[in-house]
Amino acid sequence: EAEVAQSPRYKITEKSQAVAFWCDPISGHATLYWYRQILGQGPELLVQFQDESVVDDSQLPKDRFSAERLKGVDSTLKIQPAELGDSAMYLCASSSPLLAGVTQYFGPGTRLLVL
């Protein structure tokens, strides 16, 4: 069964450093999501792509976070500089087509710890 791939699975960094996460969605899925999940809470959407275009980045802290999906396939989420409060699980999900009620398939996530 096709899966969403993410790397790295774990990342430990010091505050003020830069970190980057990578996601490869299920083949053919045009919609890609990046979520942040803080321990004990539900996933919170950071950014949503339709192909290579950003559909929603209203919750993305744009002073330090950036996301791109240049060729409309895989995607990178970057944090620079990282802050202590960024420690969380970063989940990537994909779906097809662009409808709010469509099932989202999640990757295994990247667990970030900022020291």
Add this chain to the structure above:
Amino acid sequence: GQQVMQIPQYQHVQEGEDFTTYCNSSTTLSNIQWYKQRPGGHPVFLIQLVKSGEVKKQKRLTFQFGEAKKNSSLHITATQTTDVGTYFCAGPGGNKLVFGAGTILRVKS
């Protein structure tokens, strides 16, 4: 903005007991989805409900969508240790899914 609330936050049951989690939205939903996240894992889609008053079953799991399409529930009959995890409901808010905070289920064997 839209809010999705879940109760209880946490439930610890004896194996074989039933379990129910409730989901309430601040707005009427066109549909509601349920996901399960095992400890250390990622959310996995369980089901989507669309119709008012809809009831769907998956083996020991029963999902309901309220008549007003603002609330939903997930009921597990005779819990097993494999049921442990966090159960999330999620509803559409604009073009995105809004997740509840989840209900953590622990099962004592």
